[in-house]
Amino acid sequence: MPSQNIVYFDLETQRTANDAGGWDHKRDMGMSVGVTYSTASGSYRIYPENRVHDLVNELLRADLVVGFNVINFDYEVLMGYSAYDIPALARTLDLMVDLEKKLGHRLSLDAVATASLGVGKTADGLDAIRWWREGKLLEIAEYCCFDVKVTRLVHEYGRDHGHLFFLDRFQQKRQVDIEW
Numbered sequence: 001m002p003s004q005n006i007v008y009f010d011l012e013t014q015r016t017a018n019d020a021g022g023w024d025h026k027r028d029m030g031m032s033v034g035v036t037y038s039t040a041s042g043s044y045r046i047y048p049e050n051r052v053h054d055l056v057n058e059l060l061r062a063d064l065v066v067g068f069n070v071i072n073f074d075y076e077v078l079m080g081y082s083a084y085d086i087p088a089l090a091r092t093l094d095l096m097v098d099l100e101k102k103l104g105h106r107l108s109l110d111a112v113a114t115a116s117l118g119v120g121k122t123a124d125g126l127d128a129i130r131w132w133r134e135g136k137l138l139e140i141a142e143y144c145c146f147d148v149k150v151t152r153l154v155h156e157y158g159r160d161h162g163h164l165f166f167l168d169r170f171q172q173k174r175q176v177d178i179e180w
Helices: 023-028 049-061 070-078 095-103 109-117 126-131 136-162
Strands: 006-013 030-039 041-048 064-067 092-094 165-168 173-177
Touching: 006 049, 006 070, 006 136, 023 070, 030 049, 030 070, 030 126, 030 136, 041 049, 041 136, 049 070, 064 070, 064 095, 064 136, 070 092, 092 095, 095 109, 095 136, 095 173, 109 136, 109 165, 126 136, 136 165
Parallel strands: 006 064, 064 092
Antiparallel strands: 006 030, 030 041, 165 173
8 A cells, every 4th residue: 555645835925914905815915935745755846836736736636735824824825826625625734723723822833843843944924025026936945845844844743752842922841732
C-alpha cells in the first residue's frame, strides 16, 4: 500500500485585508506565492499566481492537507480563483483551528513553533505584501517555504509526541495535548 501523501501548504497575498475592502473580502486579496511540501515527492513546490490552478489541483489530490489557518484564510484567498469549494473538497487538518478548539483561543504559528521547536518565523505577512509591491518574489517564496517547513515540523512534533507547547500572552510556556 502506498504511503499517505500529506501536503503542507501556505500562501502569501498581494494585498492586505484593508486594501481588499476588509476581512470579508479575502477572495480579493490575491495570491502572490503559494508553497506546498509533499510527503510523497519529498519536495517543495512554489506556485506563482499564474499557476494557482495547479496549486488547487495539488491540494484537492492530497490525502491530507496540513496548514495553519488555511480553512478560513488561505482557502478563501484561493477561492477567488476557483469555482471549487476547497474547504469542502480538500481533506484538511488546520492546526490553528484544532488548537483553538482545545484552548478556546487562537494561537499564532510563531507562538507554537518557538515554544515547541525553538524556531520562530523569519518575517510576517505584511513583509510579504511589501516584497510583492517591490517585485521581490524570491523573498516571498523563501519566506513562504520556511513557513511551510515550520508548519510541517510543528505537525510532526505534535503527531510524534502527542502534545505541543505554546507561549501564552504572558510569554509563559504551556503544553496542550493533541491527537494527530
